[in-house]
Amino acid sequence: MTETLPLHDLTALVRPQLERLNRELIQDLAPGHKEMLPLVEHVGGFRGKQLRPVLTFLSGVAVRGASHGGGLGDDVVTVAKVVELLHTATLVHDDVLDSASVRRRIPTVNTMAGVEVAVLLGDYIYAKAFHMAVQLPDPTAARWLAETVRVICQGEITQVLHRFDFAWTEPRYFTVIAEKTASLYAAACRLGAHYSIAGGAASGTAEARLRALEEYGLELGIAFQIVDDCLDLDGDERVVGKSLGTDLSKGKITLPMLYLMQQGPDAAERLRAVLGKSEGEALRRLRSEFPLEHAVAYAMEEAGRRIKKAQASLSLLPAGPARDALHQLAGYVLTRRL
């Protein structure tokens, strides 16, 4: 395996498409009432790694074995925008759920404008995203993404209902993170490819490639969430850019916790005494009373297997720079520290 390049280099093939997406997104959200503009612009400031639209574009290039994003049509850009907006809507609502005050070093919507505006703005962005999706002549994206959002919410609700649940299991954890996180990665990849080969999707080869990219996105998304769950326990607060230990404090039982629960007959009981404490205290006690390094290593091994699986599924695609970039991007997910 080649050395992993910085994210910036991995996205170079589709840089013009990404720039177009970012130019258009603010305009697309521009509302009928001018008082909403500051809100919409503020949300634009949450712009992160934009992994999902990058995956949509790279999948669109890779499925055709093209060498760059120059040939991608408007519909692929629309799909990437819809995926990014749906992700943004989930972030705005996540910040309400977590009472978070800072995202990417700027105030969350709930901090800036209150919980009511944040709930409504999330709904607004969802509606705008669906409205963009249903303008596409081919209804595949609208259908797939409406179902994806339903699945995301189902996963998130299930997770909330099972906080502090010491009967929680690895299979259920994997189901929930596939739903709440990986489903949108899978959709981003599959739909980018689908709209890139419009009309050509009927062939067996094309369908196999779409499935391969969907599988790639799913496994990459699962790994992404496992890494996220590990960073909450052993990340560097200054690098991650948000406070750590929130999963512990909220009673979310993630993969490292599931590992610790299996370490001896009284492990679950001892963990119960840590979960629900304030972030700092929970983290301090976890670090001093449990083999946290082993737990994180265990989870990261699983993430590594998922990334290998994601990369293996790329073998069904034509060789080329986009396939290589997707391969490397999967490696990035594993090594990222933010």
Added chain:
Amino acid sequence: MTETLPLHDLTALVRPQLERLNRELIQDLAPGHKEMLPLVEHVGGFRGKQLRPVLTFLSGVAVRGASHGGGLGDDVVTVAKVVELLHTATLVHDDVLDSASVRRRIPTVNTMAGVEVAVLLGDYIYAKAFHMAVQLPDPTAARWLAETVRVICQGEITQVLHRFDFAWTEPRYFTVIAEKTASLYAAACRLGAHYSIAGGAASGTAEARLRALEEYGLELGIAFQIVDDCLDLDGDERVVGKSLGTDLSKGKITLPMLYLMQQGPDAAERLRAVLGKSEGEALRRLRSEFPLEHAVAYAMEEAGRRIKKAQASLSLLPAGPARDALHQLAGYVLTRRL
């Protein structure tokens, strides 16, 4: 004008369609995870007057000059279900925004399962509704309703941003209630008719009828909201089924308040001392210090004009029992006490 019949009689023409809708809605929401079932069933208990699906069905019957709902196709039922689900999603989120504890005499989702689940369940129901809409072969409903939800949220956000804003005006009030409330009524009517005459919508007569029903729904929805705003000030708590004075307490400036603000040079200043107080105190002071009866009468006159306008637009439809029912239903909106 004939005497207004009870709501139950007005909906008799489409009773079988309504019963089908209610049978199917719980099944449609049935989630992949069994732990969500109690939540979904609980939300089913919020079932109210179901004015919106009634309007969808009656519009579908009226546009064709049919005598009952027997000839309505599956697509009209789907549209009615989507409209009802979108309305339900807004209710679940409204209860979060208002920290409401009771709706229709049962606990709200935020009370029963917490704010987090309520936000996510609202998102879930929105997604499910859009997913149903995009299954329709004709994309009109999905496009119209995605835009409608965007407009609803825009109206709600604008309202929140202008609480306690004594520069608020009647035109802006009417714009906001058209957006947040009437737009869904207009969509319910227009889309019910559209899917009832599938294929026939291309003719000029058909388009004129769709526009007439859209206008009917819009004016009826505006009147509905004005009446709602009056009931918050002079309703009977036991009949309305929720606590009164919440608009005052939250600083929402509704039509009766806009009237009072115009009564003398110091009226706005005196109102400022009432808004934001607890519900009971605000209502008591408003009743004792201001001509509340006049204010409500002023607003109800406006509602009456809107209802007349709604009824007048029905003249473009073929005469028949469904048109009569729509006419009477408009009258019901004006006289309702819950």
